[in-house]
Amino acid sequence: MKTASTRTALIVDDSAVIRKVARRILETLDFSVRDAEDGETALAMCAEAMPSVILLDWNMPNMDGYEVLRQLRQSSRGDQPKVLFCTTENDVGAIARALRAGADEYIMKPFDREILTAKLDQVGLATHPSEAA
């Protein structure tokens, strides 16, 4: 019998398509999923309940992913989430900058289930493939 998931994910991306794709994948991996279309909403959601993992877009209007990450890592909360940085840029400079800002891993968009699963494994959030659709 499947128990309610205690693993939570927050998808932060201004693209509704990306949010939808990511949600579908994460739900098959037994995550309880929330999403936000901008950085400010994401930070408010984190203040309310910190997720296990955040899929964070780099390029967003108003507050970009870098700023969200900076504010998140500056907070003194002990329940820091794993952060997978999502970007369409694949240059090593952008990736290095994200790592310096405190990202745990990065994902090149558009991503698929296999890549996302691999990245979650790498940050210690082992997936449950047998429960996947």
Place this chain on the structure above:
Amino acid sequence: MTEADFTFLRDYLRKRSGLSLGGEKRYLVESRLSPVCRRFGIGTLADLVGTLRLSREGPLERAVVEAMTTNETFFFRDRAPFDLFRDVLLPRAIAARASVRRLRIWSAAASTGQEPYSLAMLIHEAAAQLAGWQIEIVGTDLSTEVLEKARLGLYSHFEVQRGLPVQLLVKHFTQVGEQWRISPKIAGMVSYRPLNLLQSFEHLGQFDIVYCRNVLIYFDAPTKADVLQRIAKVLAPDGAVLLGAAETVIGLTDALAPDGEHRGLYRHPATSARAPLPHRLAAGF
């Protein structure tokens, strides 16, 4: 594909590469050999079989064997074998080989290079303890085509995202257009040679650590036993062999025995059974 054609291909592949194909693998034959047909301008699988029946060794024959035996791979595949290397095998090897300062590792199904390069990156992380050491990683594969890619050390964005921690990507790869090239420092630790595991490999010399993962599963039992016995012959007396998660020596050969402590790890029987854990740790391997 007709039953007769499938039987021919099954026998053909078994004889040339040791590949053991069950009847349920018919789809695999069709999906992997159809591109070969296209590449050589052959209309159908039946025509391919007809050509193979008449021909001897040549590019087509090699392409057929390579297409059927090329395995999927990615950096740090399955993770546990690499954690074991970093946390157990490498520290023990550093202790056991401190006087000779020489370490030889064999990646027996190197494919496109991800496994030997993953090992090389882990060795690089321990560089401080390995100054002045002579370290050699030998990557072998049946397919010359995959070894060519391994030597190039160029990977797509998709390939570097599967299993490779981003910190190691940034550290050991540079971008070349849409691809990523492994650094000369890591590439220089690995040498590649084509090798059919069915044939002798004594010429490769003795190894301290052998990674032979996810290749024996394609062989029948007598072939597995033969390959394992010959691996034991090139393994240092205190060496270690790591097999894939679905592979074992049990019931096949007495030349290697389970380590008893780490799943998938095998040693010469005398080493495995010699002493309880604390003694073995103290002895290195």
